[in-house]
Amino acid sequence: MPLRFVHVSDIHLLDLAGVRPWHYFNKRITGRVNLALKRRREHDERIFDAVLEHGLRLGADRLVVTGDLTNLSLPSEFAHARARLSAAGLPVTVIPGNHDTYTRGAVKQRLFERHFAEFMIGERDDDTEFPFVQRHGAVALVGVSTGIASLPLFATGRVGVDQLARLDGMLARLGDDGLVRIVLIHHPPVAGVSKPRHDLLDLGAFGEVIARRGAELILHGHEHRCVDSSLAGPTGPVPVHGVASGTSCSSRPGRQASFSFYEVDRDLIHRERYTWNGTAFDRVH
Numbered sequence: 001m002p003l004r005f006v007h008v009s010d011i012h013l014l015d016l017a018g019v020r021p022w023h024y025f026n027k028r029i030t031g032r033v034n035l036a037l038k039r040r041r042e043h044d045e046r047i048f049d050a051v052l053e054h055g056l057r058l059g060a061d062r063l064v065v066t067g068d069l070t071n072l073s074l075p076s077e078f079a080h081a082r083a084r085l086s087a088a089g090l091p092v093t094v095i096p097g098n099h100d101t102y103t104r105g106a107v108k109q110r111l112f113e114r115h116f117a118e119f120m121i122g123e124r125d126d127d128t129e130f131p132f133v134q135r136h137g138a139v140a141l142v143g144v145s146t147g148i149a150s151l152p153l154f155a156t157g158r159v160g161v162d163q164l165a166r167l168d169g170m171l172a173r174l175g176d177d178g179l180v181r182i183v184l185i186h187h188p189p190v191a192g193v194s195k196p197r198h199d200l201l202d203l204g205a206f207g208e209v210i211a212r213r214g215a216e217l218i219l220h221g222h223e224h225r226c227v228d229s230s231l232a233g234p235t236g237p238v239p240v241h242g243v244a245s246g247t248s249c250s251s252r253p254g255r256q257a258s259f260s261f262y263e264v265d266r267d268l269i270h271r272e273r274y275t276w277n278g279t280a281f282d283r284v285h
């Protein structure tokens, strides 16, 4: 049986209920200003409902979210996002983005891991969360974290040497098992896709793992635009697909809300891309 899934990202679900001003201490001040001025108008979670509705109509049997489910890593936002995912109507896989590890406190308290544990159940090399592997028939979803608390006005990410070492071993093993390896990572792992302040700090080291072990597909978000690129693999280029925000209200070409629908099986990776036209999703290719 092929795996049919919806890839969505950067849904930035907002819930400020019960939040007091001192919760915005430090970086959250800049985040809150940004949120108040821009983000509130830029995202509409009703579009996420339309993604789910459309995905279910297409026959999706899983939802894959590549990070930035929240804005400020507030407990209320995590609770809200978790409720929305639990009611999605299909099984969910998530990895964190920079907005889900927005402050050192959120990272230290492991808010993402605690709220979304049920969506990251899978095989692991040890008791660390990432990478995790979910096997679905001939397909292995490999969830990588780039979540670090970066400085104000930065949106960088890092995989880290320990996680890269585990990823190396996992990709080798899954490749030996003949599985279709799909790596999920929030930040684009290809040089030049993100501007420096938004970059994956160790994308060179990540690229070396892919060059050595290979993968069949890499999915990311973060840039709020759809972008196709590739990384060198041991037997040829590995496709890298980035998807725009799943809740963007923008009508600017390239910035509209989007999702991708994948059908994947041994020797098959088929993608359809859908973009929001203001009232519904249109298939664009």
Ligand SMILES: [Fe+2]
Pocket: 010, 068, 097, 098, 099, 155, 186, 221, 222, 223
């Ligand atoms: Fe991001």
